[in-house]
Amino acid sequence: MSFMSSEQSRRDAFKLAGLAGLSLLVASPALATPEEVASAIGKAYGDRKFASGKIKMDVPEIAENGLVVPINVEVESPMTDADYVKAVHVYAEGNPLPNVISYKFTPACGKASASARMRLAQTQDVVCVAEMSDGSLYKAKATIKVTIGGCGG
Template structure:
């Protein structure tokens, strides 16, 4: 099949239309997480366990002008001793293609359970963090981020 050195024939135009239709139908749509899918992911990790608030600080901007680089700061109050330390912090986003955005692992050698990074948010959404301690306690914090321009949506 020649590729348009001159006007395409009717048969070539029909073939191209068929290929375009097949690609449109067969290409999976980008699905975004929902509050339900985030809950399901959290239940996979901690089904039925009680979560408290207060010791986990989640610092995010209320409005992110650029959804591609949203700053996030996480800090958990903990003595970080061999007997009592933060084992992990998980961060989930309710509107991203994958609900679990990141997991940080800590040890007593870290000295403090804190992290800073920039993450990508596809649209305005709730960000949920869960901290797990070595004693089995769970702490949670939530923050809504409104993504304006520059993100994958708004």
């Protein structure tokens, strides 16, 4: 009898530990989803259509350290007063917040290319949107595998 009860309490202890572990998981910060990125893009551009092409994203296939992931975005454009890249937005689909960077270019840049370093919480898709001076929009996407996440973890 006494053996049974001690076994019982041990089981309860395990159950409690399991529950505690579960609540820890639930308490970790909510990550953005592809839907949130889509709604962030929708906020900026409504339901306008995006073409593919013109954007070249240079990102690593595998990022060992999610705290510092280099990203270069280059958009094909003559960058003249009549035809230039107005803005480029970078979004991350698996970070706590969807927005990463927004660039504003001018014809004085000569070339629509910029590099920066970003944090990625986990393996995810990074989306780039480019807005041209004539109002046309382009979109590109790249998957980056992250070995160690870089957001608060």
